Amino acid sequence: MVETIPSFGLGTFRVDAEKTVNSVKSALQLGYRHIDTAKFYNNEESVGKGVRDSGIPREDIWVTTKVWHDQLRREDVVKSLVESHRKLNIGTIDLALVHWPSPDSVVPIAETIAGFQDAQKQGLIRHFGVSNFTAPLLEEALKAPGGEGIVTNQFEISPFLANRKLVEATQKLGVKATAYMPLGESRAHKDPTLNEIAKKHGVTAAQVTFAWLLSRDIVVLSASTNPEHQQVNWDSQKLKLDADDIEKIDALDEGERHAKPPFAPKW
Numbered sequence: 001m002v003e004t005i006p007s008f009g010l011g012t013f014r015v016d017a018e019k020t021v022n023s024v025k026s027a028l029q030l031g032y033r034h035i036d037t038a039k040f041y042n043n044e045e046s047v048g049k050g051v052r053d054s055g056i057p058r059e060d061i062w063v064t065t066k067v068w069h070d071q072l073r074r075e076d077v078v079k080s081l082v083e084s085h086r087k088l089n090i091g092t093i094d095l096a097l098v099h100w101p102s103p104d105s106v107v108p109i110a111e112t113i114a115g116f117q118d119a120q121k122q123g124l125i126r127h128f129g130v131s132n133f134t135a136p137l138l139e140e141a142l143k144a145p146g147g148e149g150i151v152t153n154q155f156e157i158s159p160f161l162a163n164r165k166l167v168e169a170t171q172k173l174g175v176k177a178t179a180y181m182p183l184g185e186s187r188a189h190k191d192p193t194l195n196e197i198a199k200k201h202g203v204t205a206a207q208v209t210f211a212w213l214l215s216r217d218i219v220v221l222s223a224s225t226n227p228e229h230q231q232v233n234w235d236s237q238k239l240k241l242d243a244d245d246i247e248k249i250d251a252l253d254e255g256e257r258h259a260k261p262p263f264a265p266k267w
């Protein structure tokens with residue numbers, strides 16, 4: 001069993017069911033051991049098939065799914081996870097997250113955590129955590145009964161949305177910060193500063209971005225259906241940036257947020 005969340009994972013948001021199978025399979029064959037999906041992505045069956053067809057032992061792979069924000073009542077959490085468990089069809093799910101906090105905190109987080117604990121007792125999931133939680137929401141969740149079990153807070157982080165305060169608050173609370181949309185919706189590829197640093201190291205702007213996140217002890221999720229991109233992204237774990245590079249990347253922060261659905265919390 002993988003005991004802690006692997007620091008580099010494959011995302012599957014906006015990847016259709018058919019492409020997901022091959023994307024998951026190729027990533028696992030390249031060395032990835034962490035796959036991120038969600039009930040909302042409508043591709044859990046394909047993620048499960050990719051995992052099963054990869055030839056990599058199930059116990060070496062960490063799979064995360066998420067529960068949508070209208071399913072956060074205790075019984076609904078379990079129902080959602082029964083369905084995710086059935087669709088993934090890979091045995092116990094490694095991690096389940098609250099995808100977005102209950103809008104206006106209509107469902108108390110303590111109730112949702114009780115649902116996760118029920119799911120743990122039923123063998124549906126091993127760990128639970130949260131996504132898109134602000135620092136006050138995360139603090140509240142950690143204080144709820146069982147809240148100490150929260151392993152990560154997954155939220156948007158890119159060079160253009162460094163999200164420094166939330167990263168620091170999350171890490172200070174002993175919770176892993178996980179980055180989604182790390183490339184700022186492809187902006188990283190075109191950014192002159194990232195490209196200048198990339199040129200210096202003989203790598204790509206995407207690799208510089210991932211190495212910067214890893215240097216901040218942030219778990220990276222990158223999505224790609226292209227095995228060449230998957231390999232490039234995976235190799236970024238070998239890249240060590242110097243203090244000057246990091247200072248330049250830190251200066252790119254503009255607070256540019258892409259994920260802003262109407263039900264998002266007040267950041």
Ligand SMILES: NC(=O)c1ccc[n+]([C@@H]2O[C@H](COP(=O)([O-])OP(=O)(O)OC[C@H]3O[C@@H](n4cnc5c(N)ncnc54)[C@H](OP(=O)(O)O)[C@@H]3O)[C@@H](O)[C@H]2O)c1
Nearest residue numbers: 011012013036131180181182183206221222223224225229
């Ligand atoms: N919790 C949440 O609310 C939430 C929200 C959003 C995302 N997420 C998770 O986080 C994951 C990552 O976010 P994201 O999907 O926005 O990922 P991303 O990695 O920032 O962007 C994915 C896009 O970048 C391209 N790409 C990736 N590597 C590349 C490379 N080396 N060169 C050129 N293009 C490259 C991919 O195209 P190709 O396929 O052509 O490579 C794809 O179109 C998601 O898939 C999902 O699992 C979570």
